[in-house]
Amino acid sequence: MTGVPALEQDGEPGTPSRLRATLESGRFAVTAEIGPPRGADAAVVRRKALALRAFVTAVNITDNQGACTRLSSWAGSLAAMAVGVEPIMQLTCRDRNRIALQSELLSASAVGIRNVLMMTGDHPRLGDQPGAKPVFDLDSVQLLWVARMMRDEQRLLSGRTVKPAPRVYLGAVENPFAPPVEFRAARLAKKVAAGAQFAQTQYVFDVRGFDRWMSQVRDLGLLEHCHVLAGVGPILSLRALSHMEQRVPGVQVPSEVSRRLRGVAADKTADEGVAICAETIAALRQIPGLSGVHVMAVGGEDRIPVILELAGLAPAGADIPGPVEPAPVVADGPVVAEDIVVADKQPAAHGLVGGGHAH
Numbered sequence: 001m002t003g004v005p006a007l008e009q010d011g012e013p014g015t016p017s018r019l020r021a022t023l024e025s026g027r028f029a030v031t032a033e034i035g036p037p038r039g040a041d042a043a044v045v046r047r048k049a050l051a052l053r054a055f056v057t058a059v060n061i062t063d064n065q066g067a068c069t070r071l072s073s074w075a076g077s078l079a080a081m082a083v084g085v086e087p088i089m090q091l092t093c094r095d096r097n098r099i100a101l102q103s104e105l106l107s108a109s110a111v112g113i114r115n116v117l118m119m120t121g122d123h124p125r126l127g128d129q130p131g132a133k134p135v136f137d138l139d140s141v142q143l144l145w146v147a148r149m150m151r152d153e154q155r156l157l158s159g160r161t162v163k164p165a166p167r168v169y170l171g172a173v174e175n176p177f178a179p180p181v182e183f184r185a186a187r188l189a190k191k192v193a194a195g196a197q198f199a200q201t202q203y204v205f206d207v208r209g210f211d212r213w214m215s216q217v218r219d220l221g222l223l224e225h226c227h228v229l230a231g232v233g234p235i236l237s238l239r240a241l242s243h244m245e246q247r248v249p250g251v252q253v254p255s256e257v258s259r260r261l262r263g264v265a266a267d268k269t270a271d272e273g274v275a276i277c278a279e280t281i282a283a284l285r286q287i288p289g290l291s292g293v294h295v296m297a298v299g300g301e302d303r304i305p306v307i308l309e310l311a312g313l314a315p316a317g318a319d320i321p322g323p324v325e326p327a328p329v330v331a332d333g334p335v336v337a338e339d340i341v342v343a344d345k346q347p348a349a350h351g352l353v354g355g356g357h358a359h
Helices: 018-025 043-052 073-082 098-110 140-153 181-194 207-219 238-247 255-262 266-284 301-310
Strands: 029-034 058-061 087-092 115-119 169-174 198-203 227-232 292-295
Touching: 018 029, 018 198, 029 043, 029 227, 029 301, 043 058, 043 073, 043 301, 058 073, 073 087, 073 098, 087 098, 098 140, 115 140, 140 169, 140 181, 169 181, 181 198, 181 207, 207 227, 207 266, 227 266, 238 255, 255 266, 266 292, 266 301, 292 301
Parallel strands: 029 058, 029 292, 058 087, 087 115, 115 169, 169 198, 198 227, 227 292
Antiparallel strands: none
């Protein structure tokens, strides 16, 4: 089996986005995150993707997460495709100017990568090479706008024609809890206006707080245009808990979660973290309009099937009840392409499986 899908006669890959089909059908989607290795070995990605194949709709392939050098997102995406798992290719603005970003979008579509998640990216100072020069020629809102223009208007930023245009399902990320909290739904609205068709969030531990944010998202009518997947993940150690509570902006860990993790024996902390994650997913599924969950357990992907089974989610091939009816339509407004926060998170601590999102 090769990593490149068969092409139709016109040169375009023939397979549509399974993620898009699942979300638009109203079924509850499950995505997960795979971090490519720090080495020239795609077999690591293939192995992790294969273990998740029966449980997920698609997998995110991270793009040098934490501003650290790893196997590229597009290479990891091809590795996932080679074992029959649909990838969501993360694309950050940190390392590429507008020429390279547009080229990546064309290239992804040409080899059959149908889902692309646009991110601004962690600043290099947060990674293991803090002296690296950041690019940030565009931010995530601007990149979404460019990608939609390339796909729908068949033209580049230069004005030149693109033929054939890329076939991509456009994703964004959002942090419902980062300050100022009152503007987070409006911030997602900018991304939806720019072209986002689905959005994955930062870790959710505070279900009530997330429910309030989702209420604002519904009130803005965004769910008619964009499917929201809540980010979840297990906290596997007390060190990781402390990191989450003290060093990750915009992540709120309720006191009850903290008490539960600190109240068990050290060798039971990981199991308790898995149980809490499963309970969180079950609670999130009750929120009107939520389209799915995104499980971030990078380095601990083997725990994802257990988490999903505990949460009562059948394997991805089975019919899963979808969200309730969407909110009323809201008209698309003009895109405001302004500077945004470069990094909404810090690198993950050891024992915290999952990398989070930089928006």
